[in-house]
Amino acid sequence: MRPSGLEGKLVLVTGAAGGIGQAVVNAFLEEGARVVATDLDVSVVPPSDTLHPLALDVTSSEAVDALVRDVEARLGPIHAGVSVAGMLATGRVTETSDADWHRVFAVNTHGVFHLCRALARRMVERRDGRIVVVSSNAAGVPRHAMAAYAASKAAATMFTRCLGLELAPHGIRCNIVAPGSTLTPMQTGMWADAEGAAAVIAGSPATFKAGIPLGKLATPQDVADAVAFLASDRAGHITMADLYVDGGATLRG
Numbered sequence: 001m002r003p004s005g006l007e008g009k010l011v012l013v014t015g016a017a018g019g020i021g022q023a024v025v026n027a028f029l030e031e032g033a034r035v036v037a038t039d040l041d042v043s044v045v046p047p048s049d050t051l052h053p054l055a056l057d058v059t060s061s062e063a064v065d066a067l068v069r070d071v072e073a074r075l076g077p078i079h080a081g082v083s084v085a086g087m088l089a090t091g092r093v094t095e096t097s098d099a100d101w102h103r104v105f106a107v108n109t110h111g112v113f114h115l116c117r118a119l120a121r122r123m124v125e126r127r128d129g130r131i132v133v134v135s136s137n138a139a140g141v142p143r144h145a146m147a148a149y150a151a152s153k154a155a156a157t158m159f160t161r162c163l164g165l166e167l168a169p170h171g172i173r174c175n176i177v178a179p180g181s182t183l184t185p186m187q188t189g190m191w192a193d194a195e196g197a198a199a200v201i202a203g204s205p206a207t208f209k210a211g212i213p214l215g216k217l218a219t220p221q222d223v224a225d226a227v228a229f230l231a232s233d234r235a236g237h238i239t240m241a242d243l244y245v246d247g248g249a250t251l252r253g
Contacts, residue, residue, distance in 0.1 A: 005233030007032030012071065012078050014038050014058050014115055015085030017045055019184035020134060023220035024082055025051070027228040036071050036078075039085070058085045058111030061118075068118040080130040080231040081119040083112045086153075088186050093147045101148050108152035109159070116163055120172070129172040130231045133160040134223065137180045137246045144207035153178075157242060164240035173239040175230040180246025182218040214247035 011028045015021035016037035025037045025045075034050045042053035052075065057063050072078060087107045089100045112133055123129030138146055139153035157176050164174030181187055181200045203211030226245050229235055244250060 002234055004031045004228070006080070006228070006231065008034065009079035010034045010036065010071075010076055011080045011082065011231070012036045012038065012068070012115075012119070013082045013084060014056065014111070015083075015134075016053070017042055019186065020179065020182060020220045020223045021084040023224035024084055024134075024227050027221070027224040028080075028231075031228060031232070033079075034075065036075065038067065058083075058114055059106040061110075061114045064111075064114040065118050068115075068122065072122065077126060077128075078119060078122070079128070080132070081115060082227055082231065083115050083131075083133045083156075085111050086134070086136075086186075088146075088149050090145050090149070092145050096148055104148040105152045105155070108149070109155045112156040113159060116160065116174070120163065120167060123172050124167065124170050127171045129167075131160070131163070131167075131172070131174040132227050132230050133157070133174075133176050134227065135160070135176045135178045135242070137178045137244050137250045139178060140242070140244075140252065141250045142208070144209065161240045161242070168239055173230075173235070175235070175238060175240065176242045177223060177226045177230065178242055178244045178246070179218055179223045180244070180249040181212065182220060182223060184220060187217070210249055210251065212247040212249045213251075216247060218245055218247060 011033045013024050016025050017039035025035050028035050036052045037045045038054050038056035042055055045053035056067050089104045135157045136153040138150040139157040143150045160174050160176050201212045203209050223245050226243055
């Protein structure tokens with residue numbers, strides 16, 4: 001198999017302390033990359049010669065800019081950036097507060113913008129780099145009682161595609177991975193009982209939600225494998241793609 005081109009390269013991951021982010025970190029480590037793992041609390045991330053945990057609040061553009069600057073000064077150029085940090089708020093639009101709306105966008109949309117802008121400014125100078133944003137299949141299909149989350153992810157998705165268009169002439173690729181229902185605390189936190197997984201797989205006609213044709217939830221590793229592929233040399237002619245990893249739940253690619 002063709003090498004991934006990631007061995008020895010520096011990768012920055014946000015939302016790295018658990019769930020999909022943790023799986024993404026492990027996937028890059030398995031490819032031989034060095035990883036800067038960021039999250040609000042990185043106490044659960046064990047540091048090593050190739051794994052560098054750093055606390056980061058992606059909602060602060062100043063904090064993101066400072067971290068990217070300091071990482072490159074200490075560890076070298078960031079070859080790939082992966083935005084995984086995200087949050088969920090559910091509720092009907094009529095019940096959504098201003099605070100909840102702004103909080104979701106602060107992480108899911110503004111956080112993506114802060115990270116990608118900081119990385120792009122440096123990658124353009126080198127004419128090299130890869131950016132992958134973990135969005136959601138909710139960005140492409142309406143979801144009942146999830147308007148804030150879906151809208152924030154849709155904004156992040158289109159932002160990433162626009163960024164990819166701007167950066168393509170500089171040899172920088174920008175892609176999106178859009179997971180569906182994935183076995184993480186964010187997902188299980190929405191379940192009412194032990195039958196939650198079965199209900200998600202079956203779908204819900206009452207809320208116009210399709211089931212999962214493959215008959216199973218995604219694992220964080222499923223999503224991480226897609227991220228690592230898009231950041232690798234194996235995806236060398238792919239940019240502005242929106243790769244759905246949802247078992248066919250949205251009936252689109």
